[in-house]
Amino acid sequence: MGYIIKTEPHTHTMVSHHAFNTMQEMIYAAEAKGIELIAFTDHGPDLRVTADLLGYEKRDTVFYDGAHPWHFNNLKALPRRVGSLYVIRGAETNIIDYNGTVDLPNTILKKMDWVIASIHRPCLNPGTIDDHTNAYIKALENPYVDAIGHSGLAKFPYDIDAVLETAKRLDKVIELNNHSFITRPASVENCKKIARRCAELGVKVILSTDAHSIYELGNVEKAAAIAQEAGIKQEQIINENAEKFLTHICNRRGVDRSIFENTNPGE
Numbered sequence: 001m002g003y004i005i006k007t008e009p010h011t012h013t014m015v016s017h018h019a020f021n022t023m024q025e026m027i028y029a030a031e032a033k034g035i036e037l038i039a040f041t042d043h044g045p046d047l048r049v050t051a052d053l054l055g056y057e058k059r060d061t062v063f064y065d066g067a068h069p070w071h072f073n074n075l076k077a078l079p080r081r082v083g084s085l086y087v088i089r090g091a092e093t094n095i096i097d098y099n100g101t102v103d104l105p106n107t108i109l110k111k112m113d114w115v116i117a118s119i120h121r122p123c124l125n126p127g128t129i130d131d132h133t134n135a136y137i138k139a140l141e142n143p144y145v146d147a148i149g150h151s152g153l154a155k156f157p158y159d160i161d162a163v164l165e166t167a168k169r170l171d172k173v174i175e176l177n178n179h180s181f182i183t184r185p186a187s188v189e190n191c192k193k194i195a196r197r198c199a200e201l202g203v204k205v206i207l208s209t210d211a212h213s214i215y216e217l218g219n220v221e222k223a224a225a226i227a228q229e230a231g232i233k234q235e236q237i238i239n240e241n242a243e244k245f246l247t248h249i250c251n252r253r254g255v256d257r258s259i260f261e262n263t264n265p266g267e
């Protein structure tokens with residue numbers, strides 16, 4: 001396996017229907033790989049796929065495959081520390097309109113430690129460059145959103161400078177997503193462009209696996225190569241190690257670092 005990252009800021013479990021392992025399996029696998037921190041960022045409840053995209057002839061069926069809102073609301077049932085592993089309560093929310101609205105309410109988002117906002121079809125139809133730019137900027141302006149996920153999507157081009165400058169101003173994070181090389185090959189060229197601009201503007205980034213199974217955990221080889229090629233500095237990568245990631249989220253959310261040492265469930 002290639003480049004292993006020990007701080008996993010973006011992963012999915014079986015509560016997202018197209019991912020394949022339970023949280024417990026992910027935790028065991030993470031520990032076995034020497035991973036120090038795992039953020040569970042299951043898909044927000046609006047994630048869906050329409051029948052035609054799956055090849056069904058009946059075109060009006062919609063299959064939802066995100067997690068239930070109650071999943072996110074009840075993450076307090078988990079400890080934030082299991083053995084040597086930090087377990088981060090997160091979500092990968094869907095941006096559902098060009099005003100950057102995400103598919104979990106603030107009452108739930110504020111209970112999260114870490115929130116990614118991403119565009120997924122068909123939660124949002126492609127619009128104009130201005131529409132996509134506005135969607136990302138407004139999502140970043142949501143105080144509970146920490147990062148923009150896999151924004152290289154070929155069908156959703158945006159004004160890179162406008163979005164990255166907003167991220168920088170608000171101390172938010174742009175993701176370089178390893179999974180994109182498997183599932184979104186058309187986005188790779190955009191990812192390179194975004195990474196280069198992140199390097200030039202000094203925007204914070206994460207290298208993530210977006211793991212949908214234990215077998216993807218830790219491997220960010222391709223995202224790391226793009227970051228290196230773009231000239232992203234080590235200090236820009238907030239998931240370089242667990243402590244750096246925890247410091248970032250504690251500062252952003254104004255929470256005490258000690259909550260991440262709690263081996264018991266609770267708020």
Ligand SMILES: [Zn+2]
Nearest residue numbers: 092118149150
């Ligand atoms: Zn995603």
Ligand SMILES: [Zn+2]
Nearest residue numbers: 010012092210
């Ligand atoms: Zn994801």
